[in-house]
Every structure is written in C-alpha cells, then in structure tokens.
Amino acid sequence: MNEQPGDLTRRVVQDDQPYLKIRDVSKRFGSFAALDNVSLDIFRGEFVSFLGPSGCGKTTLLRAISGLDIQSSGTIEQDGRDISLLPVGKRDFGIVFQSYALFPNLTVRDNVAYGLASEGLPRAEITKRVMELLTLVGLPDQAPKYPIQLSGGQQQRVALARALALSPGLLLLDEPLSALDARVRARLRGEIRDLQGRLGITTIMVTHDQEEALTMSDRIVVMNSGRIEQVGTPSEIYGRPGTPFVADFVGRMNFLDGQILDDTRVDVRGATLTVAEAVRFDRGTPVTVCLRPEDVVVNGLDGQQTNRLDMQVGVMEFVGSHFSTVLHAQGTSLNVTADLSMNDVRSLGLVAGRSIPVHLPPDRLKVFIHPPRA
C-alpha cells in the first residue's frame, strides 16, 4: 500500500459533456433508502469503481444504470440519451457478473457469439469477430471448449469477451474478480485495466475490495449507506480521505481522540501534536485525528523536533513484508498502531519493550470534527 498510483494512472481526456450523467437517483424499499439522492458524472473512457461495504448501495446503483432494477426517482443519461426508464434490452452496455453467467451448454465460441448471432451477421463475420474478441482476451485457442473445461480466470475472460462482443458504449463489471483466488485476481486486475485502456471503453466496476479499486480505477466512488462519501482519484481517496468513513474503509487508519488547542495544535490523549492543515475550530472542540500506520516515522529523525515523541514498542506482529506494532507515548495515554519496515526494524534493532523516538509527520495527520464511527 505504499505506492501512490495517482501519478502513474493515465489521465482521462475529459469532454465537456459527461458520458454518463446520474442525477438525484434514489432507490427506496419501503422506508429504507438503498440509494439516497445520488448524483455523479462519468466521462468517456473512464474506469470508475464503486467501492463500499455490502449494503452501501453500489450494486443498487449499478442495477439502476443497467436497468435491471430501476431507481425510484432521479434520471440517468448516457451519451446524451435519457435512459432512466428504458428496459435492459434498449440500453447500451455489456455486463460481467461475479458468477460470469456463462451458458454452460454452449462452447466458448457460441458464448461469445451469442449476441452477434441474433444481430443477423453472416457466419463468416461472426467467426472472425469471435476470434478477434478471444484474441483480445488472450484465449484464441479455447473456442471449441465448454466453460466447465476452463479455469476460473479463463471463464472470467470469456465473460468479458462476450460482454464486449457488440462493442457496447459502457462496460459494467459486477464484482468481476471476487470469485477468483488471490494470485489470478492480481493478474487479471492488470489485464482488465490494460484491455479497458486499449479499447477506451467507459467502464464501471462494483467492488468491495479497496486494493482492486485503488489499482484499477481512474476514479473511485466511495459509497456508504446509499450515499456517495467521496469521489476522487485513487491517490486522493487514499491520501486525502474526505470523511472518517473513507479514511476507515480505505487502507488502515489510527483514529485518535483529541481536543483542539489552537489553529495548528491538537491535544491527543495528553500528547500535543501539530497538524499541517490549519483547523478552524474553537479551542476544546472534540476531534478525531487520523494517521495511517505506515506514515509513522522511526528512522532518520535527526533534528526533527515537531511531533517528536518518545514511545515504547509493544508486541511486534510479523506480517511478512513488515512488522505491525502498537507504540505507546510515555507519560500519556496515546497508543498508535504503526507499520515498521523490515529495514527500520533491522537497522534500529527494534524489539518489544524498547523506547524509541518517533515522528508523526504533521502533513500526514488529518483532523475530523465528528467521531469516526456512529
């Protein structure tokens, strides 16, 4: 989680007009609002992820966009056309489900050709297009097989080829990778992203996996309880979470209770911390200070005076790529979870119980006025 993908991702050329315009979309089941006045613009060629916990409304929003379950109110425009009330068959999208929904009794070829055949294309042309599509997803030699004879990752790619067969304007991916094991998932993330980039097809992916969203998307829409919490690039979402929910949901986060002292300083459980962002709250206002575990600095502190604390190392938990531990600031009741790199642990000879100087970078501290969890 240390890489900051923001600089690496391809910037989408934004038209003046968004390709998909979602306005005030709500979905109510009785008194329960699965979607609560959601408005969102998605631009041509963009890869957008809907990220959130189950029940946050991300799937409901996707189903409204696809016409599978239309919204209770609000409008959706695609490419300048009002599609709010259109049935599924009259919209323009391809879809890949978590289950892939490949037709088990049809070969890979016939699955991919399924939509083409009913378009009335000549046989030779269908065969040509199927081969194009299968080559595109890297399965040119699997055409005569049945889905059950393919691996999960291969089935996933066939489903993708089938969804792209009619060259839809919009590609919808409903948790496309969650049925696969971790290794295949990581590989397919790159492949799908690469394919999407080459085709330039506007894509929406629903996922509950933050890593998936962070690595694949141009923009992420973080959702919670039927509302949009934040829309932004992966680096914005990760580095500058707009709400405590986003801070908590994406990546790991220390939530530290504190009180405002003045414009730049906060008292956190007996420790005085300086924050880079000026806070304009009254003195004494209860706040939550957020800090990612990997942002805690334990090495190269020479001359560093701000937010320098003497802390005691707690139990060291070996996670593989790094150690996770809880640091306790002496003379206060402040505990901070920290990820310590193998290098730091080795060079400083860190063991549980030792006291070390620790730096909490002011520009990494984020202050929220409301408590993080309801």
Add this chain to the structure above:
Amino acid sequence: MSLSVSAASPTQTGPLRQEVSRDDLMMRSGLLLCGVLLTVFVLLPIAALLKKAVENRAGDFVGLVNFERFLATPALMQSIGNSLFVATTATILSTLAAFLFAYGLTRTCMPGKTIFTLISQIPLLAPSLLPAISLVYLFGNQGIAKGALLGASVYGPIGIIMGEVFWTFPHALIIITTALAISDGRLYEAAQALRAGPWRVFWTVTLPGARYGTISAMLVVFVLVITDFGVPKVVGGQYNVLATDIYKQVIGQQNFQMGAVVGLILLLPAVVAFVIDRIIQRRQTAMLSARAVPYMPAPHSMIDRLFLTICGVISAFILIVLGVALFASLAKLWPYDLTLSFRNYDFDRMDGGGWASYRNSLLMAGSTAVLGAAVIFTCAYLLEKTRGFAVVRNIIQFLALLPLAVPGLVLGLGYIFFFNNPANPLHFIYGTMAILVLCTIAHFYSVAHLTSITALKQIDSEFETVGASLRVPFYKTFLKVTLPVSLPALLDIAIYLFVNAMTTVSAVVFLYSPSTTLAAVAVLNMDDAGDVAPAAAMAMMIFATAAALRIGYYFASQLLLRRIQAWRLR
C-alpha cells in the same frame, strides 16, 4: 396493468415505472395465459363442485340442505369414522416401516442398499388396485395364506390397511430418506465427543433432525389413504369409506349433489394437511447450514444385521404382493388349475375395454407427459423470470400449488360438474381423450411444478440479463440455454407424469367414456365384474410398462449424458 410509458419528468411524484419491453410484454402475456389455463382447469372445476354442493337436483340454491342430509345419514357418517380409522392406522404403520427402512438405507452399513432401494420403489409403478387384488389372492376366501389372519376376513379394514401400507410405503420412504440423508455429520461427532451413548444420540440428534420429514411423510400418507379409492373398492367389502362413498353416490346412484358434499368433506383433511406441510417445509429449509458435512455411517455388525433383517422382511412383503399378482395373472384358473398361460391377458374377451384401454392409457400417459412437462415447465419459467407483475404471479403461484391439496376424486368430480355443463364453451372436450389428459396434468401439476422451480432456481439467474444486454430475446435464451440445461429435470417430470397417468384411477374414473377406457380403470371394472385374474393381468401390464420406462430411462439418461450433455463433463 397499464402498459403506457410514463415520461421521466422531474415533476413526477411516486416511484418511476420502467418502460415495458417486448420481452416483458411477451412474458406477461404468457404468464396470463398460464393463469387462464390454471383457472379453467383447476380453479373453476373446484368452484363448480362447491356450487353443486349447495344446489338441489334441479340446480336451485338450497344452502346447506345437502350437508344436513349427509349428517342425518348414519351410513355416511359411519364412513367418516371408518376413513379416519383406516387412514390413521395405515399412516402409523406405513411411516414406521418407512422410517426403519430409511434408517437402514441412510444410517447403517447393511449390504444390498441398491437392491433394497429398487424393490422399495415397486409400489409406485402400480395402481393401488394391484396390492388389493394380491391381498384377495393371499388372504381372500380362496387365499393361499387365509389362515394367517386367524379367521378374520381380509375384506374390510384389515385388507384396506394392508393394501394402503403397501401402496403408500414408497411415498413415505422417499420423504424420510431425504430427511435422514441431509443431516450434519458434525453433529454426530460433537455428540460422540461429548460422550453421548447411541440411544442419547438417536433421541437428541437423529430424531429431531428427521422430525419434520417424518411429520411431512405422515401427512402425505394420511391424505393418500383417505382419498384413495382403489384399495377399499377391491378389498373394502361392506366396510364403507368416504372415497368409495363418492364413487357410489355419483356412479351408482347418480346423486351428484351428495357426491359433491362428500367430496368437500374429503377436501378438508387434504387442505389441512397441505397447509401444515407448507409450514413445516418452510422451517425445514433452515435446518441445514451450508457448512454441514454429510453423515457417514460406521459399520456396526449387530445394528447392520438387524436392519438387514427388517429391510429384508419389508422387501419380501413387497415382492410377495407383486409376485402373487403376477402368478395369479398367469395361472389358468386360481386355485384349481395353476398351469401357466396368457389366457388372462386376452383382454378383448372381457369387459372393461380390452387391449384398447391399454393402448388408450399409453396414448393418454404419453400425451400427459409431453404436453404436461412442456406446459408446466414453461409456466414455472415464466413465473420465475417475469419481472414485475407481482399480483398475477402470486395468484399463479397459489393455483400451481392448489392441486396438491385436491384429491383426484374431488378434481374428477369437479370436472364433471364444470365440463359436462352444456353452457360451457369447452363442453365439447367432455368424453374425449383431451379431458383425460388435461385432468391428469392438473391432478399432478404441483409436484411437477415444484420440480421445475427447483431446477430453475439452480440455474444462474443472470442468464436472462446477459441475454437482454446482448439484445437477444428471452425466448431464444429459454430455448438455447435454459431448456437444454434443464433437460434432466424436464425428463424427470415427463416420467413422473407418465407413470402417474398410467396408474391413476381416482380422477379419471368419472371422466372416461366407452371409447376412452383406460387400463387402470379396466382393472377396476374387471375386478368389479368378477374377472379378478384378468384384472391382475392388466395391473401387471401397467406395472411392466412403468417399470420398463423407468429402466429404459435410466439407461437412456446415461447415454444422453455422454452424447448431447457432454458439456456437463469436464
């Protein structure tokens, strides 16, 4: 249902309505057609029966006069008591035997489970008349084992109960076996780890787990017995039960009003049992978690031997009943000339319709299987996949399950009242093969419907969505994907319908005409006329046909799986 397209104006209040697509329109029309069919062939006949019960012979409304007359007739009241006694006793015996048999099959390591399973299914392939006729040969006035009854007559409750236990045994067995088979092996391991003895385990784990299944089996058997009229007709003697009363009132005395009243009374236990069973099944589904591990019985020489004996005795009883019917059908003149001959199979010499009735039965069962499987599966598909239309779907759901609560005799009687009415535009099907087929489909609709729904629920629900997103009309996806994938279930349904159409007597006994006599009805009529051996012969023909079909289907499905269902194999 308004099909107009409402515009998405921002001023609009209330939930938005999606534009109705051509697919939606077609599916809804199809569903409506299903609703109309179910209404005409299930609901209206039953309504006609209700109406008839409150009319006099002239057709005027008389309120509950018919019911008063029924209550004032001691012989009819006696039938209620008799029916309840016979049904209760047969239910207890049949369920007990089925439970022991099922326990042997699922919870022990006794040998010969396959052969026991095969033998246990024999009664399903024959009309209920067959065991009754066998009992006459075994324990009747000239029976070979008459002495075993210690002077008691087989004609009466004893014969009825024995025949019904034989006939209902596989029904109870299937339900209880299923209930015992789906048990969590971990529960047994936990009980053992807590040092519970075998009896403790049986009372605290096995029985509670099979409780719902056992109750469900008892309900099914009770309704089968109380509404069956094949067995009491043959061995009932002077012992009247409700099912034979209807037959006597309608066929014997042409008293349709009283027949309707008895029919309604017969409907009562069936409906009550149906409702209880539905409630139980809703609970049963929550019993087994997805993480359960199937129970594997461990060998135990004493228990295995005990259940081998029990299952052996029950199987022997089934084989004897079948064997006696077979032998009686082949013996020249029981019990005087036991040389074998096919004389009794020369049906054209007897009353009852001769070989024509057997051919009619084949035609009727074949049509029922093909037409029924197609209609029932399509309706179930439309019911599952149609979007919106909640009210119509709920009504059809109810109508599809209604036949489960309606005894065949009652349905058949309703058909007379409804279709024999000259004012009915469908009056022309009365007395034809068509009405027999339609009535039989309606009679066995629910089980086939539930099988279809189960099969459809196992199919990925997103197929239609994918199809729609690729702009393929739903009927193409239905024909190209759903049907092929559901083929095994579809064939199961067709076989189920065929076998039941071959063996059923209850509904069709009121509806056949001289040109459409059926094999099972011929068994009844030949037995009635004293041609008991030919009746046994015809019953054997039915059994042989059903058995041949089942065996043929087994091998065909193996072949089918290899050939056109290759996609199921890795």
